[in-house]
Amino acid sequence: MSEPRVRIGLAGCGVVGTGILQLLRDNADTIGARLGAPIEVVGIAVRDPSKVRDPLVPADLLVDDPMTMARHEDVDVVVEVMGGLDPAGAVVRTALEGGKHVVTANKALIAEAGEELLELAEERRVDLYFEAAVAGGIPIIRTLREALASDRIVALSGIVNGTSNYILSRMTSEGLDFGEALAEAQAAGYAEADPTLDINGGDARHKLAILATLAFGARVDVQAIPMEGIDVVSALDIAFAQRFGYVIKPLAIGRPTEDGSLDLRVHPALVPESSVLASIHGALNAVHIRGAMMGPALMSGPGAGALPTAMSVVSDIVDVGRNLLSGAHARVPSRAFRASTLQALPLRKPSEHRGRFYLRFDVHDRMGVLGRIANVLGGFGVSIEQMVQEGGRSAESPHATLVMLTHDALAGDVRGALEEIDRLRHTTGPSRALRIEDD
Amino acid sequence: MSEPRVRIGLAGCGVVGTGILQLLRDNADTIGARLGAPIEVVGIAVRDPSKVRDPLVPADLLVDDPMTMARHEDVDVVVEVMGGLDPAGAVVRTALEGGKHVVTANKALIAEAGEELLELAEERRVDLYFEAAVAGGIPIIRTLREALASDRIVALSGIVNGTSNYILSRMTSEGLDFGEALAEAQAAGYAEADPTLDINGGDARHKLAILATLAFGARVDVQAIPMEGIDVVSALDIAFAQRFGYVIKPLAIGRPTEDGSLDLRVHPALVPESSVLASIHGALNAVHIRGAMMGPALMSGPGAGALPTAMSVVSDIVDVGRNLLSGAHARVPSRAFRASTLQALPLRKPSEHRGRFYLRFDVHDRMGVLGRIANVLGGFGVSIEQMVQEGGRSAESPHATLVMLTHDALAGDVRGALEEIDRLRHTTGPSRALRIEDD
Numbered sequence: 001m002s003e004p005r006v007r008i009g010l011a012g013c014g015v016v017g018t019g020i021l022q023l024l025r026d027n028a029d030t031i032g033a034r035l036g037a038p039i040e041v042v043g044i045a046v047r048d049p050s051k052v053r054d055p056l057v058p059a060d061l062l063v064d065d066p067m068t069m070a071r072h073e074d075v076d077v078v079v080e081v082m083g084g085l086d087p088a089g090a091v092v093r094t095a096l097e098g099g100k101h102v103v104t105a106n107k108a109l110i111a112e113a114g115e116e117l118l119e120l121a122e123e124r125r126v127d128l129y130f131e132a133a134v135a136g137g138i139p140i141i142r143t144l145r146e147a148l149a150s151d152r153i154v155a156l157s158g159i160v161n162g163t164s165n166y167i168l169s170r171m172t173s174e175g176l177d178f179g180e181a182l183a184e185a186q187a188a189g190y191a192e193a194d195p196t197l198d199i200n201g202g203d204a205r206h207k208l209a210i211l212a213t214l215a216f217g218a219r220v221d222v223q224a225i226p227m228e229g230i231d232v233v234s235a236l237d238i239a240f241a242q243r244f245g246y247v248i249k250p251l252a253i254g255r256p257t258e259d260g261s262l263d264l265r266v267h268p269a270l271v272p273e274s275s276v277l278a279s280i281h282g283a284l285n286a287v288h289i290r291g292a293m294m295g296p297a298l299m300s301g302p303g304a305g306a307l308p309t310a311m312s313v314v315s316d317i318v319d320v321g322r323n324l325l326s327g328a329h330a331r332v333p334s335r336a337f338r339a340s341t342l343q344a345l346p347l348r349k350p351s352e353h354r355g356r357f358y359l360r361f362d363v364h365d366r367m368g369v370l371g372r373i374a375n376v377l378g379g380f381g382v383s384i385e386q387m388v389q390e391g392g393r394s395a396e397s398p399h400a401t402l403v404m405l406t407h408d409a410l411a412g413d414v415r416g417a418l419e420e421i422d423r424l425r426h427t428t429g430p431s432r433a434l435r436i437e438d439d
Numbered sequence: 440m441s442e443p444r445v446r447i448g449l450a451g452c453g454v455v456g457t458g459i460l461q462l463l464r465d466n467a468d469t470i471g472a473r474l475g476a477p478i479e480v481v482g483i484a485v486r487d488p489s490k491v492r493d494p495l496v497p498a499d500l501l502v503d504d505p506m507t508m509a510r511h512e513d514v515d516v517v518v519e520v521m522g523g524l525d526p527a528g529a530v531v532r533t534a535l536e537g538g539k540h541v542v543t544a545n546k547a548l549i550a551e552a553g554e555e556l557l558e559l560a561e562e563r564r565v566d567l568y569f570e571a572a573v574a575g576g577i578p579i580i581r582t583l584r585e586a587l588a589s590d591r592i593v594a595l596s597g598i599v600n601g602t603s604n605y606i607l608s609r610m611t612s613e614g615l616d617f618g619e620a621l622a623e624a625q626a627a628g629y630a631e632a633d634p635t636l637d638i639n640g641g642d643a644r645h646k647l648a649i650l651a652t653l654a655f656g657a658r659v660d661v662q663a664i665p666m667e668g669i670d671v672v673s674a675l676d677i678a679f680a681q682r683f684g685y686v687i688k689p690l691a692i693g694r695p696t697e698d699g700s701l702d703l704r705v706h707p708a709l710v711p712e713s714s715v716l717a718s719i720h721g722a723l724n725a726v727h728i729r730g731a732m733m734g735p736a737l738m739s740g741p742g743a744g745a746l747p748t749a750m751s752v753v754s755d756i757v758d759v760g761r762n763l764l765s766g767a768h769a770r771v772p773s774r775a776f777r778a779s780t781l782q783a784l785p786l787r788k789p790s791e792h793r794g795r796f797y798l799r800f801d802v803h804d805r806m807g808v809l810g811r812i813a814n815v816l817g818g819f820g821v822s823i824e825q826m827v828q829e830g831g832r833s834a835e836s837p838h839a840t841l842v843m844l845t846h847d848a849l850a851g852d853v854r855g856a857l858e859e860i861d862r863l864r865h866t867t868g869p870s871r872a873l874r875i876e877d878d
Contacts, residue, residue, distance in 0.1 A: 027732070030591055031589050137734065137736060146758060148754065150462060151462075152469055284735075291750065293458075300737045301735060302736075310732065315586050315590075328761075
């Protein structure tokens, strides 16, 4: 019999797939020593094998049907880096059904079908690993499944979309407006040609669904998670936030509440400038976790990029390989994801969120405007903790901006107050509300 | 045959041991579900079984000889939380020799004898885990051994002693001087009655030795790592650092250099206030890693405390338990620690360190003093990037303070210059130099 080795089949060979090949080549010695055996690529499925590729990609291993990898008799581990639900889902399903281990970087697939796929993996006694699906190079999945296996997570919050963090960081450091920062992110390769999912929170929502399932054992309907895009944030809001000692960050938040519901949300929010999340600059990601026993912990690192993502994928392959070599498949129970223990917790309604708010009103600078706005807020039970007014007080500047930080208030009440204020004709544009996350 | 379970014997039952018992009780359901079997405590060795203890500690399990646990026929995993080298070392050795798995929180033991113990564990095909030995609740060992298994670490820097971070944090936020902050740390239970090892860097050095071995595959002589205590830092230095946009943090740094040596050091240093290490406040720990493929990553959390440390210990027990239940002992090769692959890299001499420095001179405010100091620095090839002078310029205030930030300079040259300057009779006290870590 030949020397032991771990044989992989790559389904997909875009930037992440090419990164995997680079890493397997450049770090072959380290990986071999740590795994105890070499990793061998036995096949690579791409859409068009005739396309000219990076010299890293061996032409003789290319095939055009990803299903070939799922059924390949020499493949131990199928590495799915195609992305998207179809045909990636079918490839992963077929591989697991055939008793192959799977490593995937596919957040959409895990967020939408993770429960079913992990159940299938457990049934077939094979491993399904997906570290790279959330926060690129940060080992957050492993930490939730293993390092914190003895603890109960009581809250998580994170910056899980690098593009939106890059945009808000550039708006903060350079005073750019949203459009300029977005154009820069696209030029720098951080944002896709169609950046919708990054900006509107859709991408972060997929990742939050995966994290919440692992952290809280909750079955989560991705589409039901409330989200708000970062395009509501203006350069003006960022400047005002700074005056109050805050930085605006794109957050994903998860927390079981006292009434048995789950508070999940994706939105930009003000965080204290001395907080660690405020120091996560540029395209970096970070996840902050609070454990009942451990207390607070944070992990940060690159959330995307070919090499960081490839690093997570290959570390997963090493882990699966260790199981393979020691005969310990399905060593880490998939229970956190399994139907039998997952709870379908109701999501808390956005209007029931209670917390502090940043409010901005653009108003006609007339006597009595502040009093009128304060009255409406007071009528809804929203009380003001701090206020600044800017502009106005002269004929050349008939408009003023009022910015307020509230005490704890119900989001539904804030919304009601703002709708009434926007009907007053004292305002010159729609009022803005952003949440403040002080924890 | 009875249901599978993981049977542990506790060697030691101080604050961490009691924390383990609390965690096993409070999180029994979570742990059982994630491990796939319950954890059962079959014995607890303490120095004096007759002493009255926390009601969590079952009196009927107490024995007075820790060796009993190492030899107990019903114990699968010996959990060593006694601390110190003796008799903890003998207990761990005996347990491993007898084919028992070991989980320990003992940084001194792993730093001094980790290589030998891991070799023994590998030989007997059992597991030796020690997550809690470094940075309490932060899963940094697991991350280095598993999550980054596919990458090559090119640098690490961290805050690995919570007491010294607490002291410098309080000096920074409250303007306390060193003695006041230390007294407060002792009152708050962060510092020992004898805080020497926390303050002089000895504790951080143990942890750095363990991290460097795992990250760089280096065999490290703990006692040879250059260290400098935080007691050289005054409230004045902290205030001046802030004026230049820096915060002073107690760092442990490790990096392979271009000439094949290893740069390891423990000392306070200035870090940019916008950096993530600057945002690690109070008694929190953090480790920053740079991977060749991954780029920068950071993990932070509580570095000490009964429950965070217990959490790491129990997560290790869960991990060992998973190996036990799936028959996969020694699944993660100990190679990173093993004699056959560990390299005895020479440590770089402190004088060969090249970087920027913060310099403070307390001087008589006379004409020509600045010129004289600048000349000496220039003579040693140390060039000044920024300078501020404070005090002086009046009969009531004959003394002045000069603070300078240098361009890159050799530590040996800076030291030579300071020795010459201190002989000039222009200074009223010894000059101070602190490193600046800009990365």
